[in-house]
Amino acid sequence: MLNQILATSYYALDSSSAAEAVGFGAMLASMLAIIMLPALAVAIVTIIGMWKLFEKAGYDGWKAIIPFYNSYILTEISGQNGWMFLLMFIPGVGALMWSIMVSLKLAPAFGKETGFAIGLILLAPIFYCILGFGDAQYQLTKAESASNNAPTDAPASEGEKQA
Numbered sequence: 001m002l003n004q005i006l007a008t009s010y011y012a013l014d015s016s017s018a019a020e021a022v023g024f025g026a027m028l029a030s031m032l033a034i035i036m037l038p039a040l041a042v043a044i045v046t047i048i049g050m051w052k053l054f055e056k057a058g059y060d061g062w063k064a065i066i067p068f069y070n071s072y073i074l075t076e077i078s079g080q081n082g083w084m085f086l087l088m089f090i091p092g093v094g095a096l097m098w099s100i101m102v103s104l105k106l107a108p109a110f111g112k113e114t115g116f117a118i119g120l121i122l123l124a125p126i127f128y129c130i131l132g133f134g135d136a137q138y139q140l141t142k143a144e145s146a147s148n149n150a151p152t153d154a155p156a157s158e159g160e161k162q163a
Helices: 002-007 015-056 069-077 082-089 094-109 114-122 124-133 142-149 158-162
Strands: none
Touching (some): 082 094, 094 114, 114 124
């Protein structure tokens, strides 16, 4: 009975089915390479652009490599409250909202206009490189960026109460 089971074509592996399996694996690997190589290239260009952008803004460039932390730093560089980066975690439109809001504030922080902000929204890796390697100067100081993070309705200090 075991001989009959092994003799059926269902359990038998002939050379044509083995060749088909190898061909499918090679096709799958090539498709993954076609998808992954451009994605890797875009990621590298983004990191390089953000590295230079961070250095121009007075931050350490290596912070561009750390996921999520780089978004937090980018939010601060744009002059917004650092906690705003939590918008990225809202399912659906959170990352899109964060990207638009940061881009609209990042362009003026480097002396650029709204058209440049639209470029940041649509082609961020290229425009990060333009900001990082170009002649744009960061116009906000860390103190201005930090003052945007402070609560606006904080109670007055003792020195302010007496004045």
